[in-house]
Amino acid sequence: MRYMVIIEQGPSSFGAxxxxxxxxxxxxxxxxxxxxxxxxxxxxxLEGIKDKGASVPEPHSYSEFVEVHx
Numbered sequence: 001m002r003y004m005v006i007i008e009q010g011p012s013s014f015g016a017x018x019x020x021x022x023x024x025x026x027x028x029x030x031x032x033x034x035x036x037x038x039x040x041x042x043x044x045x046l047e048g049i050k051d052k053g054a055s056v057p058e059p060h061s062y063s064e065f066v067e068v069h070x
Contacts, residue, residue, distance in 0.1 A: 004061045005038050007031065019061040021045050 008015045014031050016038040018024040024045040028034030046056050 001056070001059055003042055003059045004063060005035070005042075006063075007034060018042060018045075020057055020059050 003018050003020055005016050005018055009031075012029075014028050014034040016026045016028075016034045018038065018041075021042065024038070024041050026034055026037035026041045028037050049056055
């Protein structure tokens with residue numbers, strides 16, 4: 001499965017979350033680190049869902065850029 005991940009750059013770290021998996025988040029000191037950590041978080045999150053006997057949610061989020069003149 002392929003889930004969309006949102007990455008946000010803060011003053012001293014990067015954060016990531018998965019809109020299709022509420023509560024699935026990660027924080028790292030670089031973009032590469034946060035991408036590795038969110039991948040691990042997604043796998044752990046899905047494992048927990050399966051352990052509870054629930055079905056894994058299908059990805060349905062997507063992103064687009066909108067250009068505006070400011």
